[in-house]
Amino acid sequence: MGNQTAPRPRRRxxxxxxxxxxxxxxxxxxxAPPAAAATGTITGYGGKCVDVSGxxxxxxxxxxxxxxxxxxxxxxxxNTDGTVRALGKCMDVAAGGTANGTRVQxxxxxxxxxxxWTYTAARDLVNPQSGKCLDATGPSSADGTxxxxxxxxxxxxxxxxAPGTGGGGxxxxxxxxxxxYLGWGSxxxxxxxxxxxxxxxxxxxxxxxxGACTPLWDGFRPLTGGNDxxxxxxxxxxxxxxxxxxxxxxxxxxEQTCTSASALASAxxxxxxxxxxxxxxxxxxxxxxxxxxxxxxxxxxxKTVRANNPGVTIYxxxxxxxxxxxxxxxxxxxxxGLTVDGWTIMPFxxxxxxxxxxxxTVQATxxxxxxxxxxxxxxxxQAYRHAGISSMNGITDVGETVTVANFQTMLAxxxxxxxxxxxxxxxxxxxxxxxxxxxxxxxxxxxxxxFTRVIAQYQx
Numbered sequence: 001m002g003n004q005t006a007p008r009p010r011r012r013x014x015x016x017x018x019x020x021x022x023x024x025x026x027x028x029x030x031x032a033p034p035a036a037a038a039t040g041t042i043t044g045y046g047g048k049c050v051d052v053s054g055x056x057x058x059x060x061x062x063x064x065x066x067x068x069x070x071x072x073x074x075x076x077x078x079n080t081d082g083t084v085r086a087l088g089k090c091m092d093v094a095a096g097g098t099a100n101g102t103r104v105q106x107x108x109x110x111x112x113x114x115x116x117w118t119y120t121a122a123r124d125l126v127n128p129q130s131g132k133c134l135d136a137t138g139p140s141s142a143d144g145t146x147x148x149x150x151x152x153x154x155x156x157x158x159x160x161x162a163p164g165t166g167g168g169g170x171x172x173x174x175x176x177x178x179x180x181y182l183g184w185g186s187x188x189x190x191x192x193x194x195x196x197x198x199x200x201x202x203x204x205x206x207x208x209x210x211g212a213c214t215p216l217w218d219g220f221r222p223l224t225g226g227n228d229x230x231x232x233x234x235x236x237x238x239x240x241x242x243x244x245x246x247x248x249x250x251x252x253x254x255e256q257t258c259t260s261a262s263a264l265a266s267a268x269x270x271x272x273x274x275x276x277x278x279x280x281x282x283x284x285x286x287x288x289x290x291x292x293x294x295x296x297x298x299x300x301x302x303k304t305v306r307a308n309n310p311g312v313t314i315y316x317x318x319x320x321x322x323x324x325x326x327x328x329x330x331x332x333x334x335x336x337g338l339t340v341d342g343w344t345i346m347p348f349x350x351x352x353x354x355x356x357x358x359x360x361t362v363q364a365t366x367x368x369x370x371x372x373x374x375x376x377x378x379x380x381x382q383a384y385r386h387a388g389i390s391s392m393n394g395i396t397d398v399g400e401t402v403t404v405a406n407f408q409t410m411l412a413x414x415x416x417x418x419x420x421x422x423x424x425x426x427x428x429x430x431x432x433x434x435x436x437x438x439x440x441x442x443x444x445x446x447x448x449x450x451f452t453r454v455i456a457q458y459q460x
Contacts, residue, residue, distance in 0.1 A: 324367020
């Protein structure tokens with residue numbers, strides 16, 4: 001992946017008559033803070049954060065979209081009683097309304113249905129009392145956009161990445177996890193990027209071999225106890241999570257130095273266990289990709305990992321030409337009975353400047369879709385849902401230019417076809433060039449984290 005050569009409501013009336021003591025008791029039960037499920041940001045349309053306007057705790061304060069900034073006004077607790085709380089108060093449907101367009105606000109927690117929310121597998125935040133979804137008006141992602149309830153439409157302005165839901169948004173968030181590499185240059189603090197963009201997951205690279213069959217970061221940094229683990233702990237403490245990527249452009253690769261599929265599966269499992277992983281990425285490049293024996297060993301090892309870890313998401317990342325990847329590994333995996341959650345191509349380093357990299361990425365991903373359809377017997381829709389894009393931002397290794405506009409093209413395509421993954425190499429490069437270590441900037445004019453902001457919008 002990339003170039004590693006530089007080491008690369010208001011209150012509802014209580015029914016019936018209650019004594020004063022009973023009313024007090026009921027109020028205390030309704031408002032007592034329950035055990036928290038998780039705390040962190042809620043991100044949505046345009047990668048923006050759900051925010052309490054002006055960080056005010058006054059009843060009736062508007063709840064809105066705002067650029068993520070890491071403040072307490074954007075820190076939400078998803079409680080086990082269905083309340084969503086910030087600044088000691090509850091997210092509330094004004095006057096207990098049920099009509100489309102009823103605004104959402106901050107209010108004293110009172111135990112009413114106007115303050116109950118259900119987070120669904122489709123990433124909707126539904127108010128059961130009304131049956132309506134939390135909705136960004138417009139739809140708009142501009143700072144200050146008010147939130148409301150509206151009939152659930154499945155639109156992107158009703159999709160939310162919430163804390164405690166698989167690292168801020170479940171499968172889609174796993175698939176929108178830009179690469180972060182700690183091996184050289186000046187890697188950014190991922191918490192800064194999370195606050196600025198709303199992204200929740202990162203793909204940490206790379207897990208390599210020590211020359212035998214022992215997994216180590218870059219082949220020499222300790223698996224646990226070092227800066228890599230500290231970084232992962234910090235991401236998780238901020239409400240996010242990580243996938244770990246094995247492989248990359250430079251070895252030594254476990255896929256070669258582990259001499260059997262069982263040994264390779266054990267090496268993968270050691271990392272899964274060390275970090276309680278929910279996702280891993282096998283980045284197959286170089287001589288591993290071109291070697292049928294290494295391909296088959298990797299496939300057989302992943303079959304064991306899949307059988308032993310049914311809840312772990314598995315991505316495989318491959319090089320690609322302009323018309324898609326070489327079909328050998330995908331066909332071999334299909335014939336061997338291995339299914340993974342996402343086959344991801346790296347649609348860059350094609351050669352030749354001045355080409356539209358957004359258009360070429362779509363073309364290459366269509367080729368990937370066709371290969372998956374033919375190899376696995378998928379429908380087009382199934383094939384798209386098992387395909388992914390892992391682009392490169394800015395100036396590529398061979399001088400191509402990948403722009404933010406190109407990323408927007410990719411995003412629209414990924415959303416349209418519900419791709420399994422949309423990511424890029426790398427967070428390290430998502431900055432304007434103002435000095436720093438090798439591969440520490442994009443090489444083009446941009447604001448810091450522009451590309452990550454696009455990735456953070458991916459809704460799956």
